[in-house]
Amino acid sequence: MAAHPPKTKILISANERLQSLKEAFEKKYGESPLFYARAPGRVNLIGEHIDYCGYAVLPMAIEQSILAAVTVNDAKTIHLANANPIYKDFTVSSEDIKIDRNNPQWYYYFLCGVKGIQEHLGGDPLSGIKCVVDGSIPASSGLSSSSALVCCAALLTMEANHKSLNKVALAEISTKCERYIGTEGGGMDQSISFLAEEGTAKLIEFHPLRASDVRLPDGAVFVISNCCVEMNKAATSHFNIRVVECRIATKMLAKARGLDWARLLKLSEVQASLGASLEEMLRLVAEVLHPEPYSREEVCRVLGITAEQLSTDLLSPNTQHGESGAVGSRLTGAGWGGCAVSMVPTDRVEAFLTSVRELYYTPDPHRAALEKQSLFVSKPGGGAAIYLEE
Numbered sequence: 001m002a003a004h005p006p007k008t009k010i011l012i013s014a015n016e017r018l019q020s021l022k023e024a025f026e027k028k029y030g031e032s033p034l035f036y037a038r039a040p041g042r043v044n045l046i047g048e049h050i051d052y053c054g055y056a057v058l059p060m061a062i063e064q065s066i067l068a069a070v071t072v073n074d075a076k077t078i079h080l081a082n083a084n085p086i087y088k089d090f091t092v093s094s095e096d097i098k099i100d101r102n103n104p105q106w107y108y109y110f111l112c113g114v115k116g117i118q119e120h121l122g123g124d125p126l127s128g129i130k131c132v133v134d135g136s137i138p139a140s141s142g143l144s145s146s147s148a149l150v151c152c153a154a155l156l157t158m159e160a161n162h163k164s165l166n167k168v169a170l171a172e173i174s175t176k177c178e179r180y181i182g183t184e185g186g187g188m189d190q191s192i193s194f195l196a197e198e199g200t201a202k203l204i205e206f207h208p209l210r211a212s213d214v215r216l217p218d219g220a221v222f223v224i225s226n227c228c229v230e231m232n233k234a235a236t237s238h239f240n241i242r243v244v245e246c247r248i249a250t251k252m253l254a255k256a257r258g259l260d261w262a263r264l265l266k267l268s269e270v271q272a273s274l275g276a277s278l279e280e281m282l283r284l285v286a287e288v289l290h291p292e293p294y295s296r297e298e299v300c301r302v303l304g305i306t307a308e309q310l311s312t313d314l315l316s317p318n319t320q321h322g323e324s325g326a327v328g329s330r331l332t333g334a335g336w337g338g339c340a341v342s343m344v345p346t347d348r349v350e351a352f353l354t355s356v357r358e359l360y361y362t363p364d365p366h367r368a369a370l371e372k373q374s375l376f377v378s379k380p381g382g383g384a385a386i387y388l389e390e
Ligand code: ADP
Pocket: 082, 084, 087, 104, 105, 106, 107, 109, 133, 134, 135, 136, 137, 138, 139, 140, 141, 142, 143, 144, 145, 146, 147, 149, 231, 232, 233, 234
C-alpha cells in the first residue's frame, strides 16, 4: 500500500517563505492559517511527450513549489488569493465549481484539484476554505507549475475535509482532473509531484502507476536554464495537437496490424498488444505511416470513420481546427499574429476554404466580419508596372 503524503509539524517563524505567507494570509483574512500544503514542480530528464502515449519518464522534483496557507469554514465558500498580484482574487461556492477551459485563469487550475477530490468523495458538498497561494516555480516554462498548483489544491482539499489518500491515488486523481483545464496530459507531472523523494530522480511508469528510484551519476548536478519565452499550454492548442497526433497514429498502426483499433488510445497499448520491441515499433511506423501531413479526409478514409466521428472520438475541443486539408501551412512574415499561408491541392481548395471558414472565422463575430478580406486564394502575381492611358 503506497504511503500517504507526510504531515509534519514545522516552526513557521524559522522558515522565511512560510512566515511571509502566514503574514500575507493574516493581512488578507484577519485570521491565522490552520495548515499549509506544498506541492513541488519538476524537471524531466528523459522522455518528453511520451507519458500520454503510456511510456515511462524520468523526472525529479525541484525545490520550487506551490505553497498554500489554508483555513476551513462552514460557509461552503472557496476564497482564493495569491501572493503574486498578477493573479487576482477569486471566490466561488464549493457547490458550484465550474472550470472554463476557454479562459485558463490561475484559479481554474486550483479548482481542477478541488473538483477532482470532490468527485472522488462522491460529489458531496465540501467545506469552505480561505486560501492564499504562493508559487516559486517559473510559470509556463515547462517546470510544471500548473500541475503543482492542481496537486496542491487536491491535497489541501483532502486535508480541509478531514480525509486522506495515498500518494498514488492523489497523483491519479490530479492527472485526471487537470484535464478539466483542457490539456490532455499523461500524468508525469502530478505523479512526480506526489511521489518524489529527496535525493533521487524517479522512473515513473504507468498502468499501473509506479515510481522507482534512479540513482543519478555522482559528481554531477543538473542546471536548469529558462529561455524566458512562456507558453501556457491550456491557452493554445499546441500541446493537445501533439496528443491527438499520437492518438491518430495509434489507431492507424493498430488497424494496419488487425488489432481492435477502436479500443486502443495509446501507442504503448499497440506495442503491448503486438508484443513488439521498440525497434519493431519503429519499423512498423516507417511501413504504415507517411511523413507528409495527413488531411482529415485521409485519416477518415484510412480508419473508415466519418468526419463527425473524427471530431468527437479523436480530437479534443481545442484541436477541432487541425488538418483542414493543406499539404503544409506556415506563418508568413514577422509573426506575432498576421497570416498563415497554406499549400492546398487544387482539387481540395473548396473543401479547405469551407473548413477554415467554419472552424475559424464563422464562430467569432470579429473574425467573421473580416473574413472576406482575410481568407483568400492567391496565384503568383506580376511585378511593378506603369500603365498609360491609351
Ligand atoms: P507549466 O506547467 O509548464 O509551468 P502551464 O502552461 O501548464 O505551464 O501552466 C501555467 C499556468 O499555471 C499559469 O498560466 C497559471 O495559470 C498557473 N500558475 C503557475 N504558477 C502559478 C502561481 N504561482 N500562482 C497561480 N497560478 C499559477
